[in-house]
Amino acid sequence: MGWIKMLKQKNIANDKMINLSTNENPFGCSEKVGQAIVQELNKVSMYPELLGQALVEKLADHLGLDWKRIFLGNGTDEVLRLLTRGYIEPGDEAIMADVTFPIYNRNVLNENGIPVLVPNSNGVHNLDGMLQAITNRTKMIFVCNPNNPTGTIVGKEKLRSFIEKVPSHILLVVDEAYSEYVMTEDYLDALTLMEKNPNLIVLRTFSKMYGLAGLRIGYGVMDDSLIPKLLSVKDRYNTNRLAHVAAIGALDDIGFVSFCKQQNNENKKYLEQQFDQMKLSYLPSQANFVMVDVNRSADKVVEQLLKKGISVSIADPTEHPQSLRITIGTQEENEELIKQLKSIILLTED
Numbered sequence: 001m002g003w004i005k006m007l008k009q010k011n012i013a014n015d016k017m018i019n020l021s022t023n024e025n026p027f028g029c030s031e032k033v034g035q036a037i038v039q040e041l042n043k044v045s046m047y048p049e050l051l052g053q054a055l056v057e058k059l060a061d062h063l064g065l066d067w068k069r070i071f072l073g074n075g076t077d078e079v080l081r082l083l084t085r086g087y088i089e090p091g092d093e094a095i096m097a098d099v100t101f102p103i104y105n106r107n108v109l110n111e112n113g114i115p116v117l118v119p120n121s122n123g124v125h126n127l128d129g130m131l132q133a134i135t136n137r138t139k140m141i142f143v144c145n146p147n148n149p150t151g152t153i154v155g156k157e158k159l160r161s162f163i164e165k166v167p168s169h170i171l172l173v174v175d176e177a178y179s180e181y182v183m184t185e186d187y188l189d190a191l192t193l194m195e196k197n198p199n200l201i202v203l204r205t206f207s208k209m210y211g212l213a214g215l216r217i218g219y220g221v222m223d224d225s226l227i228p229k230l231l232s233v234k235d236r237y238n239t240n241r242l243a244h245v246a247a248i249g250a251l252d253d254i255g256f257v258s259f260c261k262q263q264n265n266e267n268k269k270y271l272e273q274q275f276d277q278m279k280l281s282y283l284p285s286q287a288n289f290v291m292v293d294v295n296r297s298a299d300k301v302v303e304q305l306l307k308k309g310i311s312v313s314i315a316d317p318t319e320h321p322q323s324l325r326i327t328i329g330t331q332e333e334n335e336e337l338i339k340q341l342k343s344i345i346l347l348t349e350d
């Protein structure tokens with residue numbers, strides 16, 4: 001999208017539009033967030049803590065690990081960018097899935113690195129293929145788990161053995177932006193392998209389950225020896241005061257997280273049943289979105305849904321031109337989506 005078009009684009013959050021395109025939490029955020037922000041308002045004239053120490057300590061406690069391993073970013077997007085800024089030299093290769101979160105590819109290209117794409121099998125990262133893609137130029141590997149836009153995860157044992165096989169001089173970035181939504185037992189919390197694997201970097205965010213996308217706060221967990229490089233390329237006050245206290249408030253509300261997780265799971269089942277009835281195939285999702293094959297140009301369906309007041313995403317215009325990535329909304333939003341999707345599909349039946 002051109003930047004002028006972006007500037008002119010109306011903020012979806014401001015209208016009655018149902019936004020199922022950016023994987024935000026349809027239930028908003030915890031009430032504790034608002035309270036924390038109000039309490040902090042009389043401090044907005046002051047710069048934030050340089051490294052968000054209070055939040056870092058809170059996270060260390062929450063995750064049960066050393067605070068020296070935690071690095072905050074202005075959204076996890078910033079942590080991703082600083083990782084490539086700090087560690088990718090021109091000509092370095094970075095291995096990633098095809099398809100996955102497009103930001104990895106863009107950031108590697110911005111550093112004149114070389115993205116090496118390994119096709120998924122049935123939407124799931126092909127970890128054996130990714131191992132085979134390693135060369136002496138490989139500097140970084142990205143594993144998105146659950147993967148965006150497919151919603152799939154890699155099995156626990158497969159990921160464990162992959163992490164052990166990746167040579168220790170290659171940085172292995174495991175992006176767990178959606179880990180809080182995962183229901184299956186067959187999921188590896190990569191944080192548990194941090195101690196043994198100093199090349200492992202685990203990313204999490206407050207933008208999805210915690211509902212703080214508009215405040216921009218995320219983090220990476222890594223060996224403390226990797227952090228100075230990131231500090232040398234980051235802006236001084238990269239994360240802000242309100243985001244720090246909001247994130248602390250959000251972590252304190254376990255009830256909100258378990259409510260959203262449960263609702264997401266039920267609402268996902270509703271969407272899957274509806275897709276089954278409509279004979280549309282979809283990938284098994286462990287996240288707060290579903291990738292569904294609509295059997296016709298996804299581009300057109302996106303356009304038609306927009307006219308009906310619903311925004312969804314195209315999963316990937318090149319690899320999956322007939323698939324949508326739909327954020328799981330509230331039950332009401334999902335019912336409206338299904339109603340409109342049914343009428344569009346009926347109209348264009350051939």
Ligand SMILES: *Cc1c(COP(=O)(O)O)cnc(C)c1O
Binds near residue numbers: 078148205
């Ligand atoms: C949303 C998302 C992020 C990060 O989002 P931020 O808002 O920048 O914290 C990172 N990785 C994936 C795969 C995502 O979907």
